[in-house]
Amino acid sequence: MARGINKVILVGNLGNDPEVKYTQGGMAITTLSLATTSVRKDRDGNQQEKTEWHRVKLFGKVGEIAGEYLRKGRQVYIEGRIEYGSYEKDGVKHYTTDIIGEDMQMLGGGGEGGRAEPRTERSERPSSRPPARQDSPRRDAPAAKASDFADDFADDDIPF
Template identity: 65%
Template sequence: MARGINKVILVGNLGNEPDIKYTQSGMTITNISLATSSKRKDREGNTQERTEWHRVKFFGKLGEIAAEYLHKGSQCYIEGAIRYDKFTGQERYVTEIIADQMHMLGGRGEGSKGSPRKTVLPRQRSDKNAYKTWKEEEVVDDEIPFF
């Protein structure tokens, strides 16, 4: 049986400052809200713009880098996988992107703090199951921060 592909690519701007949390074992988990916009013409020929907001989560070293260099207004390119979670005992669902690669776009002064920028920041993977390893060994359900 063939394996499926779960791949998300986003280019957008941060809507707020990154939210940084740490697990009991010290692993960094950084959450951001990323806006993407698209334009389409309606039946009358008028241009309509639609903005989508995405919850993006970074783990480990990539989370540390995102926390340090991304700021409100920053433009970035993100690759990752989409994940749907349901809260135990609640009728509440969360859709989020688990990032495995990030590239910062724009100039040095972009974003609210104008911090130094690095051109490309891919997450280094020495293991194909790196996310799985984090999830099973380092992240306990009680440690995961929710929005």
């Protein structure tokens, strides 16, 4: 029997700062509020915008990175799956829709006017958990261009 596909791709802006919590085992669970906006024209030719809000949950290392570097207003790419749930409160059944993010890419600038800086406060992190490493190289270094390597080898060095 063929398996189904449950895949969601979102590109939007954060509506607030990420909320990071940790399980007793030390795994990060980060919740984001992500806005996606679509534009269409109505019958009169006027542009109509519609904004959809998505609750996104990121787990583990991806959740830690999101909690460190994402801020309200920042544009982000999320790839994951949709998950429905329900719970009962005061005798009333409530339904939830979450996006379980499996991949996250930070896009654009740092949101409201600048580059996002790592958070320094970690009030929800258990004291037994070591702090995240801050000495790793940054990933946003400029990409090398083909012209940077043009003089590094001669045509005789090509094996074909």
